Amino acid sequence: MIRVTEQESKYNNIDQMEVLDILKGINNEDKTVPLAVEKCLPQIEKLSLAITERMKSGGRLFYIGAGTSGRLGVVDASECPPTFGVPFDEVVGIIAGGDKAIRRAVENAEDDDRQAWIDLQEFDINSKDSLIGLAASGTTPYVIGGLLKARENGILTGCIVCNEGGPIAAASDFPVEVVVGPEFLTGSTRMKSGTAQKLVLNMLSTTVMIKLGRVKGNKMVDMQLTNHKLVDRGTQMVMNELKIDYQKAEDLLIRYGSVRKAVEASTK
Incomplete structure (x- = not known):
């Protein structure tokens, strides 16, 4: 060969x-x-x-x-x-x-x-x-x-x-x-x-x-929140999806641990 x-x-x-x-x-x-x-x-x-x-x-x-x-x-x-x-x-x-x-x-x-x-x-x-x-x-x-x-x-x-x-x-x-x-x-x-x-x-x-459903729209909604940059990115995603302010979005993200879970818990 x-x-x-x-x-x-x-x-x-x-x-x-x-x-x-x-x-x-x-x-x-x-x-x-x-x-x-x-x-x-x-x-x-x-x-x-x-x-x-x-x-x-x-x-x-x-x-x-x-x-x-x-x-x-x-x-x-x-x-x-x-x-x-x-x-x-x-x-x-x-x-x-x-x-x-x-x-x-x-x-x-x-x-x-x-x-x-x-x-x-x-x-x-x-x-x-x-x-x-x-x-x-x-x-x-x-x-x-x-x-x-x-x-x-x-x-x-x-x-x-x-x-x-x-x-x-x-x-x-x-x-x-x-x-x-x-x-x-x-x-x-x-x-x-x-x-x-x-x-x-x-x-x-x-x-x-x-x-496999690990992306929603064009967002990494299941990404791990392992540093400040990723927490900020996730917070921005939650803000945009739920139309809420930054602090509320961050609180939801920290409470539920992922963008997907935060959004799903707030839209039930």
């Missing part, structure tokens, strides 16, 4: 470029990423619909990956509870090498094709759940092994990769293949490939949460 993500950069002698020229080159390459994602919207739609159906029946969403891809999955999973008010075990991100690999690379962790399933079993993953494999290369053994075992056990599988036709896509019921082309820095998939994966993850989890 010839991986586009490993192809030679279109830019030569980068080490001799002026800083502004380096920045322009990176920026020019970054501009191509949303266009590559746009081509995959039908794939993302199918995956979003399938995950939503499973989660409406009590299923959970898991991400597995290594390196940058694994970290992106952990970030997306970690942001779902504060943003949408879901339980912390409803969207789970797992990285090859364990949580210590979030900060420091763990040698050979991505090469073990059995470990992902071991990691997933710690969460009692089952046929109600969905598993998304994240790997820019589309060939990471850790991810392949996890997806294959998940499929054997009736778990819905999907992936977000940046090469077409690889074994991870083949192991996925709903593959998303975002081909962004060679990186500005040859092989550095934390750049365009990582950006593409982050964009798709944003789209995927946000769409699923909207369809």
